[in-house]
Amino acid sequence: MARAIMVQGTSSNAGKSILVTALCRIFCQDGYRVAPFKAQNMALNSFVTESGGEIGRAQVLQAWACGLAPRVEMNPVLLKPRGNAESQVIVLGKPVGHMSARDYHLGKNLELLSSIAAAFEKLAREYDIIVLEGAGSPAEVNLKERDLANMRAAKMASAPVLLVADIDRGGAIASVVGTLELLPLEEREMVRGIIINKFRGDITLLKPALDFLEDRTGVPVLGVVPHMGDLQLPAEDSVCLEDAPIASKTAELDVAVILLPRISNFTDFDALSLEPGVAVRYVRGGAPLGTPDLIVIPGTKNTTEDLLYLYESGYAAAVKRAFEQGVPVLGICGGYQMLGKELVDEAGSESGIRQLPGLGLLDVKTVFLGEKQLLQSRGTVCGGGSLLAGAAGMEVEGYEIHMGRTFLGKGAAPFLAVTGGEGPRYDGAVSPSGLVIGTYFHGLLDNDGFRRHLINRLRERKGLGETGTPLASARQWVEAGLDRLAQTCRSCLDMKKIYGLLGISV
Numbered sequence: 001m002a003r004a005i006m007v008q009g010t011s012s013n014a015g016k017s018i019l020v021t022a023l024c025r026i027f028c029q030d031g032y033r034v035a036p037f038k039a040q041n042m043a044l045n046s047f048v049t050e051s052g053g054e055i056g057r058a059q060v061l062q063a064w065a066c067g068l069a070p071r072v073e074m075n076p077v078l079l080k081p082r083g084n085a086e087s088q089v090i091v092l093g094k095p096v097g098h099m100s101a102r103d104y105h106l107g108k109n110l111e112l113l114s115s116i117a118a119a120f121e122k123l124a125r126e127y128d129i130i131v132l133e134g135a136g137s138p139a140e141v142n143l144k145e146r147d148l149a150n151m152r153a154a155k156m157a158s159a160p161v162l163l164v165a166d167i168d169r170g171g172a173i174a175s176v177v178g179t180l181e182l183l184p185l186e187e188r189e190m191v192r193g194i195i196i197n198k199f200r201g202d203i204t205l206l207k208p209a210l211d212f213l214e215d216r217t218g219v220p221v222l223g224v225v226p227h228m229g230d231l232q233l234p235a236e237d238s239v240c241l242e243d244a245p246i247a248s249k250t251a252e253l254d255v256a257v258i259l260l261p262r263i264s265n266f267t268d269f270d271a272l273s274l275e276p277g278v279a280v281r282y283v284r285g286g287a288p289l290g291t292p293d294l295i296v297i298p299g300t301k302n303t304t305e306d307l308l309y310l311y312e313s314g315y316a317a318a319v320k321r322a323f324e325q326g327v328p329v330l331g332i333c334g335g336y337q338m339l340g341k342e343l344v345d346e347a348g349s350e351s352g353i354r355q356l357p358g359l360g361l362l363d364v365k366t367v368f369l370g371e372k373q374l375l376q377s378r379g380t381v382c383g384g385g386s387l388l389a390g391a392a393g394m395e396v397e398g399y400e401i402h403m404g405r406t407f408l409g410k411g412a413a414p415f416l417a418v419t420g421g422e423g424p425r426y427d428g429a430v431s432p433s434g435l436v437i438g439t440y441f442h443g444l445l446d447n448d449g450f451r452r453h454l455i456n457r458l459r460e461r462k463g464l465g466e467t468g469t470p471l472a473s474a475r476q477w478v479e480a481g482l483d484r485l486a487q488t489c490r491s492c493l494d495m496k497k498i499y500g501l502l503g504i505s506v
Contacts, residue, residue: 053093297335336438363411385434398441
């Protein structure tokens with residue numbers, strides 16, 4: 001059976017996910033078979049595994065850090081908020097229903113312990129080390145009795161706990177002391193190390209605080225991790241978009257992504273934002289849309305509610321005006337559905353709204369059904385028009401997560417001929433001008449060839465030549481970022497003591 005270690009935090013966004021990712025990469029580099037595990041995750045940023053199961057995107061990055069394909073056992077319970085304190089509950093990759101927070105915490109979540117334990121045991125039989133990630137804080141007194149993801153998971157795995165505090169937000173020392181004070185003695189003794197995360201400045205000035213922390217708690221500080229803002233790794237939560245910068249004035253291409261209230265899978269645009277000469281800005285809060293070189297409407301957990309947001313905020317009218325001025329528009333998943341003429345939800349699977357007109361930029365109609373489509377897919381470009389000129393036959397890969405089925409009218413052509421997943425079939429739609437494209441393929445822009453083609457067509461429309469800058473692979477960017485993360489954390493964590501907690505001598 002595998003040895004286990006767990007990373008918990010004094011709060012949400014303390015840096016648990018990125019430190020788990022770092023440890024996974026370090027252990028993997030050192031020759032161990034390692035896998036990540038998070039008993040319960042709450043996120044809208046999800047991914048579809050090869051088996052057709054849905055898990056949180058953080059565990060996907062952690063799996064890649066281990067050199068593994070993501071599996072549902074790595075995140076056996078996923079909660080996807082849909083508004084009004086309600087979430088879709090996904091167990092071992094498959095949706096089992098929608099529940100209010102109250103009903104879930106008081107009636108459902110402890111029933112999932114057997115699924116969580118079985119998933120962990122399966123991984124533990126196959127790997128040398130399991131790195132567990134907690135959720136929120138282990139000391140949330142109102143949730144603790146029914147908490148699945150923190151100390152209950154640590155006890156299940158017999159895992160020593162590393163407690164992480166975010167010093168960038170302030171109050172880190174107090175948060176560590178307070179967390180330990182609120183834990184019962186048995187759980188306090190499970191915390192075997194403290195990590196201070198996101199530190200900026202002169203570490204010698206921090207040393208008195210670290211000495212105090214060790215003297216007060218009796219728990220050693222095993223590292224101070226610097227603030228790492230340049231890793232260029234996919235983020236777990238869309239909270240990172242709230243402070244996203246506006247487009248650079250020096251960028252040759254301006255891409256505007258509308259920041260929907262329930263945006264999902266925002267990592268679809270990471271690769272595009274890393275391209276030289278391309279600035280991706282997230283338009284939010286009534287900020288002007290302007291006349292960018294490309295407008296993107298992203299995926300969402302609730303298409304109808306976010307479409308209402310577009311109407312109420314004025315962005316629907318702004319998108320239409322921009323399109324009339326010749327600005328291309330790309331819709332992915334829920335964004336694709338919004339671009340059509342009509343959305344029909346007779347079963348109420350999305351919301352209480354049974355019918356809603358779309359933006360009308362594509363001659364398609366979407367009908368929401370009760371069954372979620374979850375699959376990895378492959379296809380070839382078959383649509384035409386100015387953005388796709390010369391792309392016919394280009395192969396792309398992606399993954400699909402959607403409840404709706406979209407039907408094309410006579411004024412739309414399919415975007416992709418799908419050969420994988422449930423193929424052969426068609427995906428997406430292209431307008432007669434070729435300036436509006438919709439697709440269900442998340443990860444479309446991670447395809448290096450297609451991304452390069454799209455960039456060059458946008459440059460051509462602007463009178464710019466094709467880019468001569470070599471474009472790196474999106475996956476190479478991720479792998480390089482994982483290596484930088486591991487190198488940084490290896491240099492500032494006491495890895496000898498961390499291996500000692502695992503019972504491994506180095």
